[in-house]
Amino acid sequence: MSKSAILSSSIAKKYWMALTGLFLCLFLVGHLLGNLQLILKAGEEGKRAFNEYAYFMTHNPLIKVMSYLTYLSILFHAVDGILLTIQNKKARPIGYAHNSPNANSKFFARQMAVLGSIILIFIVIHMSNFWWKMKYSSDPMPLHSITVVDPQSKTPQSLYITHSDNYFPVSAFENSQMGEAQMEIRNGNEFFNKQVDVKMGEGYKDLYSLTVAFFGKDTDAIKANEQAGLAVAFYVLAMIVLSLHLMHGFSSAFQSLGVNHRRYNAGIKLFGKLFSIIIPAAFAMIPLYIFFTK
Amino acid sequence: MASKYINVNLKVWRQKNANTKGKMETYKLDTVSTDSSFLEMMDQLNEQLINERQEPIAFDHDCREGICGMCSLYINGRAHGPDNAVTTCQLHMRKFDDGATIYIEPWRSKAFPVIKDLVVDRSAFDRIQQAGGFVSVNTSGNTIDANATPIPKADADKAFEAAACIGCGACVASCKNSSAMLFVGAKVSQYALLPQGKVEATNRVLNMVRQMEEEGFGNCTNTGACEVECPKGISLENIARMNREFMKAMITAE
Ligand code: HEM
Numbered sequence A: 001m002s003k004s005a006i007l008s009s010s011i012a013k014k015y016w017m018a019l020t021g022l023f024l025c026l027f028l029v030g031h032l033l034g035n036l037q038l039i040l041k042a043g044e045e046g047k048r049a050f051n052e053y054a055y056f057m058t059h060n061p062l063i064k065v066m067s068y069l070t071y072l073s074i075l076f077h078a079v080d081g082i083l084l085t086i087q088n089k090k091a092r093p094i095g096y097a098h099n100s101p102n103a104n105s106k107f108f109a110r111q112m113a114v115l116g117s118i119i120l121i122f123i124v125i126h127m128s129n130f131w132w133k134m135k136y137s138s139d140p141m142p143l144h145s146i147t148v149v150d151p152q153s154k155t156p157q158s159l160y161i162t163h164s165d166n167y168f169p170v171s172a173f174e175n176s177q178m179g180e181a182q183m184e185i186r187n188g189n190e191f192f193n194k195q196v197d198v199k200m201g202e203g204y205k206d207l208y209s210l211t212v213a214f215f216g217k218d219t220d221a222i223k224a225n226e227q228a229g230l231a232v233a234f235y236v237l238a239m240i241v242l243s244l245h246l247m248h249g250f251s252s253a254f255q256s257l258g259v260n261h262r263r264y265n266a267g268i269k270l271f272g273k274l275f276s277i278i279i280p281a282a283f284a285m286i287p288l289y290i291f292f293t294k
Numbered sequence B: 001m002a003s004k005y006i007n008v009n010l011k012v013w014r015q016k017n018a019n020t021k022g023k024m025e026t027y028k029l030d031t032v033s034t035d036s037s038f039l040e041m042m043d044q045l046n047e048q049l050i051n052e053r054q055e056p057i058a059f060d061h062d063c064r065e066g067i068c069g070m071c072s073l074y075i076n077g078r079a080h081g082p083d084n085a086v087t088t089c090q091l092h093m094r095k096f097d098d099g100a101t102i103y104i105e106p107w108r109s110k111a112f113p114v115i116k117d118l119v120v121d122r123s124a125f126d127r128i129q130q131a132g133g134f135v136s137v138n139t140s141g142n143t144i145d146a147n148a149t150p151i152p153k154a155d156a157d158k159a160f161e162a163a164a165c166i167g168c169g170a171c172v173a174s175c176k177n178s179s180a181m182l183f184v185g186a187k188v189s190q191y192a193l194l195p196q197g198k199v200e201a202t203n204r205v206l207n208m209v210r211q212m213e214e215e216g217f218g219n220c221t222n223t224g225a226c227e228v229e230c231p232k233g234i235s236l237e238n239i240a241r242m243n244r245e246f247m248k249a250m251i252t253a254e
């Protein structure tokens, strides 16, 4: 048996589709739990929870490994899926003049490549909206700040929240002891005392405000996106497509891996159905909630 | 059921030979008994064509009782037509309405090239069988009686269900990918379940799958169309079993 069978054989390709697909299902659960921080707690607490989560996601080494695995899975899954689909199209050079495929199969099971390609387009747009801005954009992200009123001077002042509990919040204005004249933000979110060149703490990139504004709600830091309606509609549409992809994909992956047993089939089918409805619906609920509660 | 007569409009694929392009032709056929089978209707059409001094339509058939797997025909968009769990020879004209338009096409797959009209070359299946769909038995005179080997009833039943495949190719024809996985899955399973078949299991699955790929069949995407259209009710379980067998073989083969 040639070693390349692990990549090139039609059945092995299906193992890879199934394994990467199921791994992406796991990723969806993790991603959803994070996103829910946007709406589970109200106000400042919610903002704190989400921005802390975003910080965690960009700083934990285990998460780094997982995220690279996720990028790899998406790439591999998409490339393998498209290659399989091209091969499959070639296997029937002349089609039927009259065909009734609905008599024997579901349309979403036959359109996995179309559904997957829409998901791929969504992923690219989605990442350029949030992930790219968070990590690479040239204009700096706003940092998470709160406004407090000094009881003595009665003047409101804005403070940056810092990541470590060992540091006090850093003032965003000059009229404090550690004023802006001495403070400098480096690498997007690190507060440095210019005079002594010491790092005073790390701020949170305010992904919460970015996201909430993107889906149509004004925040202190950013004004609401004028095209939020479009953004929400596209997001919801993508989740419907994802739901259909999983409606077939989830249980299909088990079949590909050879798991087909009378005792478990009904359970896998049921779990797959629930998963493919609940997960995308919960994702879609978040921008809808933000949009309609502004 | 009282017999009735219907008139039908037939749209049939005509193709002179493997090297020419074919096209759909329309024929009218009157007074078709609803008791006749689909193939008898085709015979009636051919008689009409012969009387009109036209060339009769070539189509495959042999046993005409649902066991040989020769009859094919993609009828009104479905392999073996609108009935379930039947071959074309078991399909009856009572399934069609008076005045109905019926599309009749050959199996469509790169691996099943059209030879003439509705006849396709299914020797790809034979080559897959030859690649591993057998057990090697020493016939030097001391062959062990198969019944002397105890086999669990459940396994024997499943092997028998898999062995019911008649190699008709409806699974390939109805699959959007022209995948032959149900056929190969059935052939692999019928041996994999039995002790006699276990001896050559590793090479069998590797060789049969490789041959399947070389013949140009597509990859399975688990749409389940094959299982619905299979006249013998071969289950998708057999594909899953082949996937397990293949995984085992891929990891352990030298
Ligand atoms: C979060 C995103 C995604 C998840 C959770 C996911 C999940 C799955 C699962 C579980 C399967 C079933 C695998 C099998 O039948 O063995 C599948 C199949 C498939 N996916 Fe995805 N997928 C995702 C994104 C994509 C993308 C971006 C594409 C890009 C084109 C894609 C294309 C396909 C195709 C073509 C199939 C059918 C392959 C086959 O059955 O041979 N998917 N997906």
Ligand code: SF4
Residues within 6 Å of the ligand: B164, B165, B166, B167, B168, B169, B170, B171, B172, B182, B183, B186, B226, B229, B230, B231, B232, B233, B234
């Ligand atoms: S699996 Fe069913 S449809 Fe396919 S060749 Fe065998 S009998 Fe025909």
Ligand code: FES
Residues within 6 Å of the ligand: B060, B061, B062, B063, B064, B065, B066, B067, B068, B069, B070, B071, B087, B088, B089, B090
């Ligand atoms: S002619 Fe033998 S199965 Fe139909």
